[in-house]
Amino acid sequence: MQSRRRLPVLRREAVAATVPVIVGSLLAMAGPAVAAGPTGASGVGDPYFPLAGNGGYHVSHYGLTLGYDPGSRHLTGKAVLTARATQRLTRLDLDFKGLKITGLTVDHVKAVYKRDGQELVVTPARPLRKGQSFRVTVTYNGKPGPVTDPDGSLDGWIPTDDGAFVAGEPQGAMTWFPANNHPLDKSSYDFTITVPKGRTAVANGVLLGQSTRAGKTTFRWRQTEPMAAYLATATVGKFQVKQYTTRSGLKVYDAVDPREAAAAAPVLKKLPSVLEWESKLFGPYPYRAAGSLVDHAPNVGYALETQSRPVYDRAPDLSTLVHESAHQWFGDSVSLTSWKDIWLNEGFATYAEWLYTEQHGGDSAQKSFDALYARPATDGLWAFPPGDPGSGANIFDTPVYARGAMTLHALRTAVGDRAFFRILRAWAAQHRYGNGTTAQFERLAERESGKDLGGLFHTWLYAQGKPSTP
The missing domain is CATH 2.60.40.1730 (tricorn interacting facor f3 domain)
Structure with a gap:
């Protein structure tokens, strides 16, 4: 959405x-x-x-x-x-x-x-x-x-x-x-x-x-x-x-x-062309x-x-079309188990916007990440962690979308492009027409990357306030 x-x-x-x-x-x-x-x-x-x-x-x-x-x-x-x-x-x-x-x-x-x-x-x-x-x-x-x-x-x-x-x-x-x-x-x-x-x-x-x-x-x-x-x-x-x-x-x-x-x-x-591009990244x-x-x-x-x-x-606009189209994989085909996990929908669709811009001559995803991280600790972006919005009143607010996308970029940076896109495709394939949880995504990311990612997910999904390091 x-x-x-x-x-x-x-x-x-x-x-x-x-x-x-x-x-x-x-x-x-x-x-x-x-x-x-x-x-x-x-x-x-x-x-x-x-x-x-x-x-x-x-x-x-x-x-x-x-x-x-x-x-x-x-x-x-x-x-x-x-x-x-x-x-x-x-x-x-x-x-x-x-x-x-x-x-x-x-x-x-x-x-x-x-x-x-x-x-x-x-x-x-x-x-x-x-x-x-x-x-x-x-x-x-x-x-x-x-x-x-x-x-x-x-x-x-x-x-x-x-x-x-x-x-x-x-x-x-x-x-x-x-x-x-x-x-x-x-x-x-x-x-x-x-x-x-x-x-x-x-x-x-x-x-x-x-x-x-x-x-x-x-x-x-x-x-x-x-x-x-x-x-x-x-x-x-x-x-x-x-x-x-x-x-x-x-x-x-x-x-x-x-x-x-x-x-x-x-x-x-x-x-x-948007659906063809997303199919190459996320699977059929x-x-x-x-x-x-x-x-x-x-x-x-x-x-x-x-x-x-x-x-x-x-x-x-084109970004909105890319966002809603990405939801066909992340949110529609792979659905929530609890509304608390809404970042699995909105963070993923927002990051798809970043990727589309990056791969079509615009700002890199890193630049989008850096621009957000430059916001002061008092900014609404850091009002609550995206993995635990706290109430139904917050599930469509900035942290779920933007900090949710930042979580995915932090993951990409930590595991590298090859493992990162393998994780996205595996998530869409393994839960196709079903449901998923944040915990399941975390386990999948660790399994596909071979890395311990508990600290990364804690920092970006669950820690209160602005993370001390990007």
């Missing part, structure tokens, strides 16, 4: 078949609440967002059927969640806030439910056995709106003058569909979105088709590779659309608000589809790496 409002002040912004097993194991390790009795926990134990996600089950697939009228801002929805119980369940929670529920079944049988803040508490007619596959169907409607994050920004379903800007990091997915909303739970998705003729609805993955009837157009999208709920989008607006296939076979879909088209065109033209691009979604949403203030197709609140 990048946010013009917060940079530099910041929100500037593993094979698929094995994922359910990996997710089940990670959920079991996430905290004692996850395995608490026959009732699924109301969160996975994340220290910054304790109600995010839910215990006791894994969602393998979401089928979302939506209808949105930008004039009335009314949304109708049907969500079909295909899931598997990871423990015996007499009750389970979903993250879902604000919209009216008109029906809810578990395996086609009406279930009892109640609302408790952001939690939708579901009691099936019959208990679910450990290992049992089941299907939850929720129908709902209403006027969705965003949530306000701890840092004061908005995320979720954000209405615009011609539709909606839909970006869910870290909490916002629950504003428009019921979900197991934590990066630990990753799923495939199908989207069927109907909007008035003349509007375009853009989601993740590959466009399967669109059709117009009786003044409405329906768009069908499919995201087959596992995706965290916060990376889903269903952005609606008046867009100019361009579709093409790259030399490597990627299906690219660009949707651009006409008000941003002139400024966006020269940057979006570079997307294939993780998805079948790519593209960009450029909205005109001046009240948002950031871009987000929505999987396979980042969404921008305005025409991006």
Whole structure:
């Protein structure tokens, strides 16, 4: 994620078949609440967002059927969640806030439910056995709106003058569909979105088709590779659309608000070359589809790496395009285990900007590092360590991005280029479509480099204040 409002002040912004097993194991390790009795926990134990996600089950697939009228801002929805119980369940929670529920079944049988803040508490007619596959169907409607994050920004379903800007990091997915909303739970998705003729609805993955009837157009999208709920989008607006296939076979879909088209065109033209460059550094691009979604949403203030197709609140500059594209590896394909480890997303994407600049005739990464290190000890860059931001209010602030990137440069300096880029590629490959932790990255770096790096990581990720030596 990048946010013009917060940079530099910041929100500037593993094979698929094995994922359910990996997710089940990670959920079991996430905290004692996850395995608490026959009732699924109301969160996975994340220290910054304790109600995010839910215990006791894994969602393998979401089928979302939506209808949105930008004039009335009314949304109708049907969500079909295909899931598997990871423990015996007499009750389970979903993250879902604000919209009216008109029906809810578990395996086609009406279930009892109640609302408790952001939690939708579901009691099936019959208990679910450990290992049992089941299907939850929720129908709902209403006027969705965003949530306000701890840092004061908005995320979720954000209405615009011609539709909606839909970006869910870290909490916002629950504003428009019921979900197991934590990066630990990753799923495939199908989207069927109907909007008035003349509007375009853009989601993740590959466009399967669109059709117009009786003044409405329906768009069908499919995201087959596992995706965290916060990376889903269903952005609606008046867009100019361009579709093409790259030399490597990627299906690219660009949707651009006409008000941003002139400024966006020269940057979006570079997307294939940016993805090709990142693929050489980080390993194969993780998805079948790519593209960009450029909205005109001046009240948002950031871009987000929505999987396979980042969404921008305005025409991006090249650095922002590089940043959000790098997230397709670091943040999307390799996802967090805890929001505390957010530097694994933002530090990596920021360092990708430095590398791109270095390798395309601009300042070296060392020069970028030195310019930051020259800041006084009182500067906000040193306000908290990136490996332990301290709260959800800090996860999109300067230290996570800039000092996170400085950590990677310090690592590169310590181990040399050959080992450093081997570490990055190994991280992306070993955790592809799964999750990772800072501790796992540290162990990988030591294993690939053959060096003891504990002091380096302590200094740059966990020590308070400005390090005494660069």
